[in-house]
Amino acid sequence: SWRTETYPCGAGGLLAAVAADGTVWTAGIGYSGGAGIARLSEGACGELLPWGDGATHDVMGITTDRGGLVAVMIMDAQEADGQFRGGRIMSWDGERWATLREGVEVRVTGWNGLSYGPDGTLWAAFDGQLWQYADGVETSVRDDIGQGPVSVAPDGTVWFVAQDPETGAPFVDRL
Numbered sequence: 001s002w003r004t005e006t007y008p009c010g011a012g013g014l015l016a017a018v019a020a021d022g023t024v025w026t027a028g029i030g031y032s033g034g035a036g037i038a039r040l041s042e043g044a045c046g047e048l049l050p051w052g053d054g055a056t057h058d059v060m061g062i063t064t065d066r067g068g069l070v071a072v073m074i075m076d077a078q079e080a081d082g083q084f085r086g087g088r089i090m091s092w093d094g095e096r097w098a099t100l101r102e103g104v105e106v107r108v109t110g111w112n113g114l115s116y117g118p119d120g121t122l123w124a125a126f127d128g129q130l131w132q133y134a135d136g137v138e139t140s141v142r143d144d145i146g147q148g149p150v151s152v153a154p155d156g157t158v159w160f161v162a163q164d165p166e167t168g169a170p171f172v173d174r175l
């Protein structure tokens with residue numbers, strides 16, 4: 001049978017990812033619940049502020065790997081004209097946040113455009129491209145994709161949503 005538990009948390013609630021140690025991470029955006037990132041461990045909820053500015057930001061993607069890494073895709077605040085300036089892809093190593101990519105090209109319009117592979121490679125979908133982060137190197141792998149989602153199978157196969165260049169119709173593809 002299903003068992004339910006409630007963990008009140010000021011941040012998150014839209015996305016969830018479970019780390020290898022059983023810690024649950026949750027993230028979200030302000031108009032659909034709680035913006036920001038929180039870590040649930042042993043019944044307690046603690047918010048994390050990775051940007052370092054003391055503010056809670058909208059999070060569009062979150063993923064964990066087997067070794068304890070966590071990656072998030074964060075949107076910048078809106079300009080006065082309602083447009084987003086860009087965003088950041090950041091990773092948490094258990095002690096500190098590191099920015100992997102930031103800028104206007106990280107305008108995230110889809111959900112869950114992040115996934116770790118079994119080898120620790122981080123895959124990200126943004127700017128119409130599929131990106132790979134491995135050994136400190138960022139590589140564009142494919143440029144005809146949508147804005148997410150991305151998911152990596154246990155055998156390392158990368159699944160993602162692509163777009164037909166002629167019709168713009170989405171379809172699921174893999175590497």
